[in-house]
Amino acid sequence: MDRWSLSHAAFRAIVVMTYIFLVAPVVVVILVSFNPEESLTINLAQPSLRWYTSFFQNANFLTSFTASLEIAALTAVAATLLGVPAAYGLARSSFRGRGALQMLFLSPLMVPAIVLGVALLNLYFTVRINGSITGIVLAHIAITAPYIVRTATASLAGLDLGLEEAATGLGASELRTFFTITLPLMRSGVIAGAILVFILSFGELNATVFLTAPGATTLPVQIFSELIYTTNPMVAAASVTQILIITAGVLAIEKTVGISRVARF
Amino acid sequence: MRGALMLPLAIYLAVFVLWPMIQVTIMSFYKPDAVELWVRTFTLANYEKILSSPVYFSVLSRTLRVAVVTTLICIILGYPIAYFLVRTKSRLRGLYTLLVFFPLLVSVVIRSYGWIALLGDRGLVNSVWLSLPFADAPLPLMFHEYSVDIGLAEVLLPFMIVPLMSSLQNLDPAQEEAAIGLGAGPLRIFRELILPVTAPGLISGSLLVFTEGMSAFAIPMFLGGPRQTSMAVLIYQQMVFTFNWPLGSSVAILMLLVTFGAVILALVASARLVPVGLRL
Numbered sequence: 001m002d003r004w005s006l007s008h009a010a011f012r013a014i015v016v017m018t019y020i021f022l023v024a025p026v027v028v029v030i031l032v033s034f035n036p037e038e039s040l041t042i043n044l045a046q047p048s049l050r051w052y053t054s055f056f057q058n059a060n061f062l063t064s065f066t067a068s069l070e071i072a073a074l075t076a077v078a079a080t081l082l083g084v085p086a087a088y089g090l091a092r093s094s095f096r097g098r099g100a101l102q103m104l105f106l107s108p109l110m111v112p113a114i115v116l117g118v119a120l121l122n123l124y125f126t127v128r129i130n131g132s133i134t135g136i137v138l139a140h141i142a143i144t145a146p147y148i149v150r151t152a153t154a155s156l157a158g159l160d161l162g163l164e165e166a167a168t169g170l171g172a173s174e175l176r177t178f179f180t181i182t183l184p185l186m187r188s189g190v191i192a193g194a195i196l197v198f199i200l201s202f203g204e205l206n207a208t209v210f211l212t213a214p215g216a217t218t219l220p221v222q223i224f225s226e227l228i229y230t231t232n233p234m235v236a237a238a239s240v241t242q243i244l245i246i247t248a249g250v251l252a253i254e255k256t257v258g259i260s261r262v263a264r265f
Numbered sequence: 266m267r268g269a270l271m272l273p274l275a276i277y278l279a280v281f282v283l284w285p286m287i288q289v290t291i292m293s294f295y296k297p298d299a300v301e302l303w304v305r306t307f308t309l310a311n312y313e314k315i316l317s318s319p320v321y322f323s324v325l326s327r328t329l330r331v332a333v334v335t336t337l338i339c340i341i342l343g344y345p346i347a348y349f350l351v352r353t354k355s356r357l358r359g360l361y362t363l364l365v366f367f368p369l370l371v372s373v374v375i376r377s378y379g380w381i382a383l384l385g386d387r388g389l390v391n392s393v394w395l396s397l398p399f400a401d402a403p404l405p406l407m408f409h410e411y412s413v414d415i416g417l418a419e420v421l422l423p424f425m426i427v428p429l430m431s432s433l434q435n436l437d438p439a440q441e442e443a444a445i446g447l448g449a450g451p452l453r454i455f456r457e458l459i460l461p462v463t464a465p466g467l468i469s470g471s472l473l474v475f476t477e478g479m480s481a482f483a484i485p486m487f488l489g490g491p492r493q494t495s496m497a498v499l500i501y502q503q504m505v506f507t508f509n510w511p512l513g514s515s516v517a518i519l520m521l522l523v524t525f526g527a528v529i530l531a532l533v534a535s536a537r538l539v540p541v542g543l544r545l
Contacts (some may be wrong), residue, residue, distance in 0.1 A: 026371055119288060123288060219372075225484065
């Protein structure tokens with residue numbers, strides 16, 4: 001063998017092994033959720049759905065699951081309503097301090113979520129909204145807003161400015177131009193961004209872990225607190241339920257604009 | 266008028282990001298108090314305590330070390346995958362790309378659970394290991410610093426792959442073919458063609474992996490166990506269990522400072538190493 005065929009073989013092996021490494025934890029969680037017994041040992045000979053039954057009968061898990069869905073939906077709507085106009089304003093205007101504003105819009109990406117969680121715990125404590133669904137939604141909007149601003153900015157960059165100019169030239173107001181020309185053209189980008197926000201909110205842990213209380217908690221935080229005490233396969237069943245919802249979201253993004261256009265950093 | 270469109274988000278982020286960040290910075294200089302949580306007396310004691318106590322300092326240095334090691338692992342594993350995804354002509358390319366993004370969107374608690382199920386004494390890796398004739402005890406895979414390195418590398422690998430992919434797209438395959446034709450080996454092609462072109466992706470990928478690694482919470486919590494605490498776990502303990510909010514806040518501020526330091530380092534590296542046209 002010459003050095004090229006050798007390095008091709010090595011390259012192929014590394015790629016395959018890295019893929020296995022990348023997906024192994026998720027695959028293992030899915031397999032464990034079908035365990036017939038209360039252990040982490042994978043037993044595919046007798047798959048069982050008992051942990052799904054116990055998940056859907058567990059009041060704590062069920063409450064946090066529905067709360068997570070509600071929080072993610074509210075966050076997606078609110079972040080879109082705040083983020084899309086902001087991105088439009090940013091793309092279609094030039095003024096001093098525009099860079100600073102852009103920095104502000106992306107600032108939640110620069111602050112680690114865990115630090116923001118600490119900061120918000122402090123704020124919520126003083127205004128007494130700690131441990132509430134409202135508080136969690138408000139935090140998630142701040143964390144996810146940059147993603148909406150970025151996907152919306154990207155879809156604005158791909159638009160033909162001439163269409164907007166034609167509309168205003170024919171006498172349409174700026175507002176009307178935005179709603180009848182620009183927004184419909186950037187629709188798929190906005191929808192994909194909103195779904196991405198839903199997914200991110202649905203899985204958020206680092207900031208949320210500071211902001212929950214009994215009765216007002218999310219599924220990831222509930223899984224987190226269970227994992228401190230137990231590795232019971234019911235946690236895996238809860239995880240798989242979450243994975244299914246995330247998969248639906250990922251596929252929806254893939255259908256609208258393609259995941260690699262949205263998940264940019 | 267268009268400026269007004271930006272106002273709602275600007276106000277929102279000022280209230281829910283800027284203002285709390287200022288508050289937490291101030292809090293980090295307050296004196297902890299058992300009854301009142303804190304008293305408004307300016308002190309540097311929280312920072313002194315973290316930097317002088319061997320226990321706290323070891324948390325800091327471990328977190329830094331784990332973030333660096335994780336970044337190195339992600340560089341080594343990220344290049345082959347990024348190269349494969351950019352160059353493959355397979356019909357399944359879309360699926361392969363999706364497989365990189367998908368784990369990124371699955372909550373990190375779920376992947377932590379997966380790693381527990383893989384690395385635990387009765388986990389998948391050890392059940393395979395123990396079935397071997399010469400194995401007599403489970404491998405000590407959990408609760409070590411390397412456990413955290415492994416788990417974090419998996420969680421953060423997509424953050425390296427994606428920027429590497431976008432900068433690799435700037436490399437014309439014809440250049441590689443020419444180099445091969447002229448007799449260059451794989452290592453030389455990597456060093457002289459791939460590395461310079463991907464420098465911007467390498468820098469931004471490393472920055473992302475490092476900063477995410479610095480603030481990692483769930484993976485160190487579950488794979489590191491009680492003895493391998495990270496800064497994020499320390500913050501959580503101080504805020505939620507010990508109720509020492511000033512101390513927790515000062516650890517958070519230190520984490521933020523290291524993150525900003527890494528950003529500056531990345532900008533400097535980018536200015537020095539990356540040709541002007543390819544800069545971030």
